[in-house]
Amino acid sequence: MNPSLLSTLSRNWWLLLLRGLFAIMFGIAAFSWPGLTLALLVLMWGIYAGLDGLFAIIAAIKGGTPAPRWWLALVGLLGLGAAAVCIVNPGIAIAVIIMIIGWTSIIRGIFEIVGAIGLRKEIEGEWWLILSGLFSILLGVIFVTRPGAGALAMIWLIAAMAIVAGIAMVLLSLRLRRHAKQAG
Structure with missing residues (x-):
């Protein structure tokens, strides 16, 4: 690591600590x-x-x-329409987002399985890709058939990621603090 970068990070260890604590709280x-x-x-x-x-x-x-005016106007109107739906009826917006995630996951899973079958003579352990595809399909089916559970799972994943990332930032900030004290 660049010594000046390490020095700068060490001097500002507390900023990383705050970021980590806020991520954990979120x-x-x-x-x-x-x-x-x-x-x-x-x-x-x-x-x-x-x-x-x-x-x-x-x-x-x-x-x-560079974009045609009609295209920008159409994109603008679609954006305003999406905003209106999100603000007036967020339940519909959530359901649409979950459905998009669900169908994308199902399609991805199918392609993973097809790809794994095609590669089975070329690689070892293709069953991992098949397992991944099956998991994607399962997750997609849950999201499509039970969008409420899918939305809850999505929030839990975001929350878990925030906590894990926050803990990592806090631990790194404490190491940088020790480095700053040792450096003088």
């Missing part, structure tokens, strides 16, 4: 209030889609972009 909050977390994620995405749509419409009106 993960715990997401586990504690999964419905609220999901609603806030949909609302935040809705706000993003609305602003993106608004900026696309402004770009269509002003012109001077």
Whole structure:
């Protein structure tokens, strides 16, 4: 590692500590209030889609972009429509997102299994790819048939990832703090 980079990281170890602590708190909050977390994620995405749509419409009106004006206007209107759905009826937005994830997972799983069968003479351990494909299909079927459970699983995965990443950042920050003390 570059000595100046290590020195800079060591001096600012506390920033990494704060990031880690906030990630852990977010993960715990997401586990504690999964419905609220999901609603806030949909609302935040809705706000993003609305602003993106608004900026696309402004770009269509002003012109001077490489994209055709009609395309920008269409993208803008779709963004505003998606924002409206997310804000007015977040349940529908959640269901659509979960369905997209579910069908994508099913299709991916099928391709993984087909790929593994095609590669079975070329590689060893192709059954791992088949197992991965079966797992993808199973997950997709759960998301499509039970979107509520799929949404909850998605929040739990995000929460778990936040906690694990937060713990890793906290541990790294403590190592950097020790390094800073040793360096002087």
